[in-house]
Amino acid sequence: SYVLTQPPSVSVAPGQTARITCGGNNIGGRSVHWYQQKPGQAPVLVVYDDSDRPSGIPERFSGSNSGNTATLTISRVEAGDEADYYCQVWDYGSDHQGVFGTGTKVTVL
Amino acid sequence: EVQLVESGGGLVQPGGSLRLSCAASGFTFSSYWMTWVRQAPGKGLEWVANIGQDGSEKYYVDSVKGRFTISGDNAKNSLYLQMNSLRAEDTAVYYCASIGVSDAFDIWGQGTMVTVSS
Numbered sequence: 001s002y003v004l005t006q007p008p009s010v011s012v013a014p015g016q017t018a019r020i021t022c023g024g025n026n027i028g029g030r031s032v033h034w035y036q037q038k039p040g041q042a043p044v045l046v047v048y049d050d051s052d053r054p055s056g057i058p059e060r061f062s063g064s065n066s067g068n069t070a071t072l073t074i075s076r077v078e079a080g081d082e083a084d085y086y087c088q089v090w091d092y093g094s095d096h097q098g099v100f101g102t103g104t105k106v107t108v109l
Numbered sequence: 110e111v112q113l114v115e116s117g118g119g120l121v122q123p124g125g126s127l128r129l130s131c132a133a134s135g136f137t138f139s140s141y142w143m144t145w146v147r148q149a150p151g152k153g154l155e156w157v158a159n160i161g162q163d164g165s166e167k168y169y170v171d172s173v174k175g176r177f178t179i180s181g182d183n184a185k186n187s188l189y190l191q192m193n194s195l196r197a198e199d200t201a202v203y204y205c206a207s208i209g210v211s212d213a214f215d216i217w218g219q220g221t222m223v224t225v226s227s
Contacts, residue, residue, distance in 0.1 A: 001171075033213040035154070042204055042217040043146075043154065049211035086154050090212055096168040098144065098156030 002091040004101035022070040022087030032070040038083045082108045111135035118221030131188040131205030139183040142208035147201035195225045
């Protein structure tokens with residue numbers, strides 16, 4: 001089965017840039033989606049199809065995907081961005097299997 | 110307002126059964142693939158199952174195959190997850206979500222807690 005690996009934690013000062021990586025074998029050939037989850041809340045889609053933003057998501061959230069690594073970038077980090085972030089792809093190899101990354105806790109210092 | 114509302118969670122003994130429901134409103138339910146995702150306490154997200162718009166296609170994570178059944182009722186704008194032979198490791202918050210643009214999970218419910226314990 002396909003595996004997505006994320007760093008457990010990323011710390012960033014307010015106003016700086018946070019970069020969260022998502023590693024997978026040739027992930028650049030797949031469409032990557034990113035979700036933000038705050039404590040006690042349901043996940044929210046923040047980036048889809050590698051780099052597109054749903055309506056209502058600030059431009060500070062951006063994404064890229066190439067080779068074996070996809071990256072979610074949060075610019076001008078705010079206290080409200082503190083959350084867990086998950087990448088996600090589809091593995092269509094045998095079944096339509098959804099795959100989530102291991103998750104990254106973003107802490108705003 | 111676009112909304113998904115789950116219900117049916119609770120405490121069940123190992124080997125028992127539970128049926129989760131997810132009521133959709135504010136969008137054309139019959140036009141979307143739907144999914145269940147779960148999250149064990151303190152753990153990450155895990156995809157559980159998908160169903161196509163007409164119910165003819167269904168997919169499951171290996172750990173629930175043969176035990177869980179996903180279904181939908183377009184007339185009632187509702188999604189279901191029948192869970193049988195429950196195990197302690199099935200303990201989690203279960204979320205339903207719609208699969209929208211680029212096959213991303215774009216609308217999520219608030220979740221319902223399932224606890225499997227004696």
